[in-house]
Amino acid sequence: MAEFVDVIHHTKRICKSVNGHCEKCLFGAFSCPNNARFDSTDEQKFIDFANAVMTWAAEHPEPVYPSWYEYLTDMYPATWNMIKDKPIPADIAEKLGIEPKEGV
Numbered sequence: 001m002a003e004f005v006d007v008i009h010h011t012k013r014i015c016k017s018v019n020g021h022c023e024k025c026l027f028g029a030f031s032c033p034n035n036a037r038f039d040s041t042d043e044q045k046f047i048d049f050a051n052a053v054m055t056w057a058a059e060h061p062e063p064v065y066p067s068w069y070e071y072l073t074d075m076y077p078a079t080w081n082m083i084k085d086k087p088i089p090a091d092i093a094e095k096l097g098i099e100p101k102e103g104v
Helices: 004-018 043-059 068-075 077-083 090-096
Strands: none
Touching: 004 043, 068 077
């Protein structure tokens, strides 16, 4: 059975994916966890719910975005290669709160 935190995380993703249109929601087959009562003694309902959530999560993987480095080198390859080894200008470094290197 899935970890509780994973089930809740993906449950929130499901709610966000239907954007307030509950009639489109996977939880129509279950009771919505936002309105659920957890005093049931039917443990199979919880297992079925967790399985449904994790099946949905497997079919809808979370997007993975590129790192800043990947993004900048893809967007500005020529510029990146020209500046990657040059020091940050002093005025910009000061505005960003970057301290100068010692002993270089």
